[in-house]
Amino acid sequence: MFAHVAEHAHLYRALLGPDGSARLQDHLRHRMTVAIHVSKQHTAPDDGDSTHVDDPADIPHDVPAAFIAGALLSVAADWVRRGCPGTPEELSATVWPLMVGASP
Template identity: 35%
Template sequence: MNLDDPRARRTRAALHAALRELAAERELSDVTMSAVAARAGVNRATLYQHYRDLDALLTDAMEDTVAVVARAAALCPLDAPPDVAPAPLVDLFAHVADRAVLYRRVLGPQGSARCAARLRDRLAAELAARFATGARPPRVAEVPVDVHAAWLAGALLGLLDHWLAADRPAPPAGIALATWRLLRT
């Protein structure tokens, strides 16, 4: 299958949207491939041509997470003051807050451990690629790029899970500032 084909891209986009909608309505354990196919308006055979299982579809549908987190990491100015969260970090938490139910279901205890691990690994790879260009604080220069990327990916996903699990999560600007202060230590 040619993933650059406009029909394949439309089908994948429909499958992503269907899965995100279903995950916002019910626990991931209650979402089936049949339900995703029906919601997307495609048959199951078409769905299986694109994804081998729900975890693979979920990981691909959550790819925007990787892009948003990597963008925030890449765009955060290294010399920003400790008392003001950089705008990309605030944008990251606002993005997650807007999709809180979905993120809670993916990252939480009832979520998909395989999907969370794949997201962490993809995020670490994206961060490592960005860090390899030298976009890192000087104080971590002696830390290998892959170690820094793995640490940051795990820390951010763990923090998102913790933040979303709270009964009354801090507003995005508040958690962004706390995160920024931690990142600067």
């Protein structure tokens, strides 16, 4: 994700900056929450209760997924506002332990 943000930093800086669109930020956060939720479903052991989502609006309330999506979006916004210090790999290495700690 951070490699993509770095490649398009000028766009993300405009979209996530102080003059950016709150509607777009909400859309990105929602899409990321859905992606994290679905990813968790695909990596979880199959207990017969897996959620199949045809419509993203049908995902159940997933607090950890929403938390992680919001955190990642905030980190990306802060990173581009500061001129993308360091590499995407360095940022990922810093964020990864935080994400693992936030996962149930």
